[in-house]
Amino acid sequence: MPCTTQDVIAALCAGAKTITEHRDELVRLDRSIGDADHGENMDRGFRAVVAQLDSAPPETPAAALKLVGTTLISSVGGASGPLYGTAFLRAASALGETAELDGSVLVGALQAGMEGVEARGKAVTGDKTMIDALSPAVEAAKASAESGAGAATVLAAAADAAHTGAETTESLVARKGRASYLGERSAGHVDPGARSTALLLAAFAEAGEAGGAAGAAR
Amino acid sequence: MPCTTQDVIAALCAGAKTITEHRDELVRLDRSIGDADHGENMDRGFRAVVAQLDSAPPETPAAALKLVGTTLISSVGGASGPLYGTAFLRAASALGETAELDGSVLVGALQAGMEGVEARGKAVTGDKTMIDALSPAVEAAKASAESGAGAATVLAAAADAAHTGAETTESLVARKGRASYLGERSAGHVDPGARSTALLLAAFAEAGEAGGAAGAAR
Amino acid sequence: MKKILNEPANVVGDALRGMALAHPDLVRVRTDPALIVRADAPVRDTVAVISGGGSGHEPLHGGFVGPGMLSAAVPGPVFTSPTPDAVQAAISQAEGGAGTLLVVKNYTGDVLNFETAAELASAEGTEVRTVVVQDDVAVRDSTHTAGRRGVGGTVLLEKIVGAAAQQGTDLDGCHRLAERVSERVRSMGMALTAPTVPHVGEPSFTLDEDEMEIGIGIHGEPGRERVPLDNADGIVRRLLDPVLEDLPFTEGDEVLLLTNSMGGTPLMELYLAHGVAERLLAERGIRVQRRLVGPYTTSLEMQGLSMTLLKLDAELTELWDSPVHTPALHW
Amino acid sequence: MKKILNEPANVVGDALRGMALAHPDLVRVRTDPALIVRADAPVRDTVAVISGGGSGHEPLHGGFVGPGMLSAAVPGPVFTSPTPDAVQAAISQAEGGAGTLLVVKNYTGDVLNFETAAELASAEGTEVRTVVVQDDVAVRDSTHTAGRRGVGGTVLLEKIVGAAAQQGTDLDGCHRLAERVSERVRSMGMALTAPTVPHVGEPSFTLDEDEMEIGIGIHGEPGRERVPLDNADGIVRRLLDPVLEDLPFTEGDEVLLLTNSMGGTPLMELYLAHGVAERLLAERGIRVQRRLVGPYTTSLEMQGLSMTLLKLDAELTELWDSPVHTPALHW
Ligand SMILES: Nc1ncnc2c1ncn2[C@@H]1O[C@H](COP(=O)(O)OP(=O)(O)O)[C@@H](O)[C@H]1O
Ligand SMILES: Nc1ncnc2c1ncn2[C@@H]1O[C@H](COP(=O)(O)OP(=O)(O)O)[C@@H](O)[C@H]1O
Ligand SMILES: [Mg+2]
Ligand SMILES: [Mg+2]
């Protein structure tokens, strides 16, 4: 059950919906160890994404992800705008001309996205950032794809790992981003960017399953 | 039992003590319908008065009251400084060279003091100011003196009337002073200046009784 | 009480010392009695324009001392008018032989203390005139009451009359000009929060999260009415409407608009309110020719704002534009 | 939430419109993307000095746009860095052919967004340099962390570099000067209360009546430590000591002292703290040659203050003194 441009767009819309639903939670998390805007920033960005997807529907998966990347960069601001924006742009490049994503193409896109965040933000695992959700997600996706799983299953594995990864940020002392200014006081709170990464991947995975089920029924 | 310079000084010190004790109450009253400084102003003024009385003890009752008047004017500020200051200066003038005060001299001083406040502040009875304590005090003092009472008794009558007068200000709508800015909202609170007038007269009367008792014992 | 203080009783003197250190080229201060004078005072043959009143309204008045505005300022204790001796001391430091104009905000305490100072100074041979500013339309005016408060309009008057004095206008001229400004200026203020006076230690009043006070003064006294919190359009309308009606200001009038922070209002909200006010005035055909936006007549950390309108003419505009060189106004 | 607002989501644009109306002679604004440029931009053959960052720190940066300081400012949403397109738009409005210097406060978001803008503008043929301000000694510095924040020192840098640009210094010279100022400036801040972000609606943190935060930033993030409220001497010492040790500033040094309000601090308390700071510096033999006291780098209505020291030399002093003509700084 490969994943078409339509599935990608559906997944992105599901991601946007989950961000809107969790706007206040993300603001609250950022209020504890940052500046209380992550939910607002992401919500502004993904609303813009949905508007763009509606007004000029992309024709390939790569075009869809590229549109997300440029829209986030030009509407989010803050740290998360360029970081998520770069992640989607790099993922788009990794997809190339592919019309339908399978498990291993997806791994390549995820990996490229993560490397984009690393390149721009210079964070490593354990710094209490979105990398702590992304990096285990990539690993889990790889393992899943290597065992031959399809796109939906790979995404589900990535989402699970991201969720666990985000939870581990709670005990960490931040070394990057705004939370680092708090020093030891940053421990005891989940990183908002790791949480939004986990939320997005979970929404993509759920959409993938729905799409997969639809595909199986077709 | 006439009232000597020493008795006047003792009464003034008692007045100062009562003001210090009621500083917070007067602040609270002024906070409700004014600018929360009447207790602080009066306390600053009467501490200065006590310091002056100590450093250069006056030789006549009039000199004592004049010293109070000038000290209040130069240390209190606000509305109450010039008003109380004028009251004491006018009372001092009314005493002239008198060495010992009797009931009728006291009435003259009280009346002159009140007229001073009226002249400067232009308030009339019912405007919710210190006049609402002073004016009944003068009336009561007059009645008491006319019935032949001595200084202490006259003072006690004045103090009682001032107390009642101050209480009546609670229901009034202010027409003078800062409380007038509140319009109808000024009703329901005792006027701080009327309260301090009542407190001072009560302290003077108590000191008068003590002095009188001492005098009777002499 | 959350304040940056040493001994609360010394707050005025401590702040004055810091102010003198911050502006050594502009002002000199004394702390007993407390006063602030132009560094170059007395300026010979120039009318001394002197104001004062309780502290806690900074930059009013000390921040307006300097060439082109005040010759001296007399800060009393927080929210308490200064005593006559302090005013007299300021007069004797600032007076340059051309007489003194006292700018007094209409509060019983200020009026009485400045009045006494004026008498004492006159008795010593200084010519003294007084203008009483009473621009607050929130207070119903009547000869039977204390009358209207002096609030934000005071700054405009001090700037304009200070400019005239600097240009050599004599005492009579300065006094007439001051009366003329006073007649043409009106204000109204509101608060979202109350100030806390250092010697009191708790807020002067309390407001719920969804309430505001309309028609407040600058001494922590509650306002004329407590109403539900409104948006910026609603708030500005509630301030401007009574101001416009009072003078009245009408279509075609040229005005100076002062959007004044009560102290703790973020500049972002102040500019936002200013924009609303300009829009509402434009709708009525009133032409805003000059504007001033910032914390100029404050009430400690109170959040809120006031709107002041001055009806301009060529003379007032020219005096407003002429140079001023003080800690808080400078052009 | 007690704010003077219409639609919370429009607060930045609404405030910009009010600002433009308040200062028609000094600035022009655009609201989509949001930016503020000198009324006379572009100034030909003059380096464009451009700064920006999240809104809510007013007058930083828009209040410093004008002759002798910034060519343009790019305000993001409240406490959120602007996007690259906004920065690019400001560059293209302000650029006069002599290149652009971007003044960026060191926050991950600002650095990344300005970096992207610089790349895009360079690709279009504009020469762009960047200086990253990181003066906040409250943050432990290390290559493994996000590094120190840019706070109050930014104002001093913008004034000095803006003066150099106005005098015709080229891009290389402006960039070197900016780096030099950045190396010589250090700051530290504290808060008595937290700010409330309009889109959040409640205070960014909560403090008890007897607590304060030391080492706060300007985005409502809590500080390094929460300690019992101290008096002014204790508070100022806690800010100055780490600032002095860091550079270090030592006996005989000539400095500029900025005593900065975080927004809601009464001027009286600010001057008081300034006086304490001057006393403590004099005790150490450090000579305060220039000073600035007021709300310059704020965090909405936060009460508190920061202290910034810049080590002066003849060049920096001359540039500091040279004329500036902006809404918030003017001499
Ligand atoms: N250097 C970095 N590398 C990776 N992620 C980062 C970095 N800095 C910040 N982040 C992520 O960005 C999130 C904050 O985003 P947001 O609140 O939108 O931006 P800002 O910090 O500018 O207010 C953090 O929770 C963290 O996950
Ligand atoms: N015009 C007046 N005539 C008589 N008493 C007045 C007048 N105005 C004010 N007062 C008195 O002064 C009191 C307030 O004094 P105080 O608080 O010390 O001064 P201020 O009002 O300047 O803060 C009022 O409670 C009132 O009794
Ligand atoms: Mg954030
Ligand atoms: Mg009072």
Ligand SMILES: [Mg+2]
């Ligand atoms: Mg008072």
Ligand SMILES: [Mg+2]
């Ligand atoms: Mg942010």
